[in-house]
Each structure stands twice: as C-alpha cells, then as structure tokens.
Amino acid sequence: MxxxxxxxxxxxxxxxxxxxxxxxxxxxxxxxxxxxxxxxxxxxxxxxxxxxxxxxxxxxxxxxxxxxxxxxxxxxxxxxxxxxxxxxxxxxxxxxxGNGFELPLDRTTQIAFIAGGIGIAPLGELIAQALSGPGQTQKAHLFYGARSASELLPEDIVSQFGLRVHFATDDGSFGYKGRVTKLFEEFTARADEDFRPAEVYSCGPLAMQYHVAKWALENDALSQLSLESLMGCGIGACLGCALPAADCGPGDDQRFVHVCEDGPIFSAGSIKWNQILIQQSPPPTYLFS
Amino acid sequence: MEPNPDPTIAAPDLSVQLGPLHLKNPVMTASGTFGYGEEYASLTDLGKLGALVVKGISLLPRAGNPPPRIVETPAGMINAIGLENVGVEVFLSVKLPYLCGLDVPVIANIFGNTIEEYAGLAERLDGAPGLTAMEINVSCPNVKEGGMVFGTDPAMTAKVVEAVRRKTSLPLITKLTPNVTSIAEIARAAEGAGSDILSCINTVAAMAVDVYSKRPRLANIFGGLSGPAIRPIALRCVYEVTRAVKCPVIGIGGIASAADALEFMLIGARAVQVGTANFVDPTITAEIIEGIRLFLEAEKIAALSDFIGTLDTSCLFPFAEDACGSIEI
Missing domain, CATH: 2.40.30.10 (Translation factors)
Structure with a gap:
C-alpha cells in the first residue's frame, strides 16, 4: 500500500x-x-x-x-x-x-515482548494481534521496564493487554529493580518457569535493544527489534536515519541501513551493534518547556 | 458584484530561460532532499516540477558518514550524510529510467574526490537519455576530500568546471558554498571556466552539542545547516552572486513558501530550488508554483521574467534631498 x-x-x-x-x-x-x-x-x-x-x-x-x-x-x-x-x-x-512486524505463522511458538520506556507504544497493536484470532495458543509474556515507576503506563492499563506482564524499573520504584533485559534473561533461565521464547519482539532505547539483540543471538532465537532514530523525512530521501549494517557493502566498505525504509523492524543480526553511538536520554523538561 | 476576469487575459507565463536551459516554471527540488524522485511519487505530482535535481552521484557508490547524521535546530536542521549514494552505474540503470517515464527535466548532481572523478562522471552521464543538465557539487561540507575543498578556492573551482565542461555539452550548473569569504569571487571563477548557470547556496557549516552527554550531536561533529534559518544568508549570497556574474543564478536556501521563492527572484535569481521543506511537506513545490502564479495574477504581471531582478535599491533615503531632510528628528 x-x-x-x-x-x-x-x-x-x-x-x-x-x-x-x-x-x-x-x-x-x-x-x-x-x-x-x-x-x-x-x-x-x-x-x-x-x-x-x-x-x-x-x-x-x-x-x-x-x-x-x-x-x-x-x-x-x-x-x-x-x-x-x-x-x-x-x-x-x-x-x-516502514516495514512493520511479522507475527510467527506457527501460533504455538512461545514469544516474548520486551518494552523499554515509551517503547511500549508499537507493542500495543502487536500484542493485540498476537493474542487474537484463531489458534492463539502460544505462551506470550511482556517484559516492561523504565527508569522509574512514573515513566511506566499504569498497571491497570497494561493488564488490559491480556498477557502476563513483568515490570522492571532502574531505580526499583516498581517491580524488579534493574534493567528489563536482565529481568528477561533471569526469567527465561528459571527452571520452574517453562518459558524459552523462540522469538522476541522489542522496542526501546538502543542501549536496551543491544541487550535484547545479544540474548537473541546467543540463544538462537528469532528477533524483531523496532529501532529508533532521529528522522528528517521518514520516506528514504534524506538518508539521515542510518544505522551500521552487519554486512558490508561493495569493496568491504561499511554499509548503512536506514531505519525509515529498511526498518524500523530489524533482526538482531542485521545491525553492527559495536558501531552504534548510543544516543543520550532526552533532557529534563525544564530545559525545553 | 466583482466584474468577471477578462477571458482575453492569458494566465501568467511562469517559464524561465536559464542560458541553454528552458524550464516550464522556476521551481526545482534541491539535491539530496528529494531522493531520486520515486520516494515522493505517491505523495506529489512530479510532473509539475520545473526540474528535479537528484541526490548527488559519485563514480562509485558511497556508504556515507556514521550516525547520528542529522539534528534539528531552530527553524532548521544540520546534516552530515556524507553523500551516501548508489553510484553512477545504478543511477543510470535503475534510477534514471524511472525518471525518464515522467514529464520532468532531470538534473544530475555530481560529486568527485578528484578532478578526474568529476570529469569521469560527466563523461559517463553525457548523452544519457532523459538527462537535461548537470549540477556540479563543489560545496558539500560533509566529506573529507573533494566537495567544499574545491568550492572554497577559485582556481580549484575553475579546474573542476573546466574538466567537466570538456566532457559534456549539457547545460552546466555549478553549486556554490556560502562557507567562503567572497562567494562572488568563486562565482566569477565558475562562470569563467564555462559554467552556464550558478546555483547557491549549499548548506552553511554548523554544529550542535549535547550538554548532558557532553558529546557532539553529529558523529561527524560538523554538518551543514539548512532550512528557513539560513534563508537570509542565502538571500545575501544570491544578491552578491547575481551582481558578480552575467550568467543566470538559481537561488537555494530555506525556501518554504511562494513568498520565499519570490524574494530570491526579486533580487535576480532566475529560478529556485526547494530543499529541506520537501521533508516537512512533500507537496510544497506544487504549492510554491501555484503561489507564484497567484502572485503574478494579483500583481498583474504577465510573465515571471518581468518580475525577476526588479529589486529597487535606488532612493533608499527618499527624504535625503527633501527640504525636510535637514530636520533633525
């Protein structure tokens, strides 16, 4: 379309x-x-x-x-x-x-959703689609973290998503204390929980996505990461939203993908994570209001 | 009741003649802000454009600079893309054939690291079906070699233009940088070396930093500022250039409305290119063309060429010679 x-x-x-x-x-x-x-x-x-x-x-x-x-x-x-x-x-x-998420065809697959901060945004529609329709027998969990409780959506709204949710905050003000990817890693390693996701879907800051990508590659899981970038045009004209691609271009040069056109959904293995300059968090509101 | 408009009065003539280049209207897209046209095809009617200037092309594909490549600034943005492009062969085999199917003149923007590369590009592109003109980029601030290095030196600019001129008979535009002490001097050098047309300005060298991370906003540290923020700088440059050379000049820099475009034409630009505004509003070029037409109708100007260069700088002090002029206020 x-x-x-x-x-x-x-x-x-x-x-x-x-x-x-x-x-x-x-x-x-x-x-x-x-x-x-x-x-x-x-x-x-x-x-x-x-x-x-x-x-x-x-x-x-x-x-x-x-x-x-x-x-x-x-x-x-x-x-x-x-x-x-x-x-x-x-x-x-x-x-x-952009390209959009693809849900697994095999509806019995275990899947994990991982959201950092406002990265919860695109997962809302994805989760709704994953949990609806025929044969939705898959086991799905949402791991949702932020810097602090005030940056999370209220629990009653998240519970309406209709799946098991694990909260984490960096400062421990709500849920697990620590980064959400650590909570995810610990949970999937637990012997008393039979949760070994074959596919992870995530959205959040690049610092979080790096840990998701690392886990997915180490555990041989499929992954669909919604990556972010500043954008000039959003339609592939300005070439401003580049990220380093894992594979090289002609002549062994670094090749770049563009978040707006090639993404925003990428697999963990398609990005050269060690070449990413992590963007800082936005400034406090008193600086721009 | 308003009287009916006289049907014998023809619609204003928006066509412009830039040396060997004839355009049905003066509004083009600026290089690097419109991809290769296809990106915008579903959002705006490309056939309405005076001409379409494509993303800068080099002999070999270029990967461009590492990210972050762009940052927004007040009424503008700074970019350091680093001339990422598909290279001339893919341009000729894939991008240009698509554009040939449209009813719009296509202008190739060319870039090289050496004079030989500029010449090689011109040779490869010369005679390509559907190509109307070439614009030489001697003014990109975001690459280590070539680009602005050539465009900040009159002798080097002349050498690039001469080398390209020898390889093509297509109308030749040289795009100038504002990041020089005297843009007029560079303009004269380019004209003297055989450039049919000059376009100015490319982006203004700039930077932005983040006080929290204590890091530059761009991985390249420096970039080029574009958008409405640079329009007054561009206007001054175009004014200087139009008075330094005889060849036609294309005004570029922060144009985001018909009024902006008319400012450049008032001071003598024969045509304009719209850049960053395309990102914000993909239909802006069509709106600008329509706005110019409405202006000419309202002002009862039959042809745009009658308006170009009509800036009145005489008698800036109308009371100076007046009897009242001696009154101290």
Missing amino acids: EKVLETARIICRESLAPLIVRLRLHSPGISAAARAGQFVMLKVREGIDPLLRRPFSFHRIHPDKGEIEVLFRIAGRGTLALSKLGPGDPVSLIGPL
Missing part, C-alpha cells in the same frame, strides 16, 4: 502518566493500510518551529473505525507541542511508513 499524506483529526487525548499521552486520531486513509510496527511522520504544528515532522509508531490501529492511536512521552519541544493539542485539532500525517 502506498504512503499517503493525510490531515487527521484528534478524537481523544488522554494523559496516562505524568509525561505519557495517548492520542486517538481519525485518519481513514492511513488506518486502512497500517500494520503493527509501522509508523507515521507527524507535524506537531504548522510553521517552522519545530521544523521537522516526528516519527510515531502505531500504538493501536482501528481500520473499521478509520482510526489510529499514538502513544508518546513528552521528551522535547515537539512532543510538548503535540501534548497540548486536543479533540478536533488537525494534524498532518504521512504514512503508513
């Missing part, structure tokens, strides 16, 4: 946590074609500041209603401006973009 430029209207805006906002948008052209793991380029407001569109994954897709949901953390001037919009406000979207 071709990408389209569409003016969507906000139907509903909900604040789910101190800095996490969920928007429901009427966007019939995009919702009809959207798949889990794909994204839209959204202009948070008209004018030249902030200048660029921002990428947002589909948190939920409702093609029957012509609606999509996006979930975001207020992390900079763009998301702050977006958080101030409400029902009836128009926003310009380009989408659907």
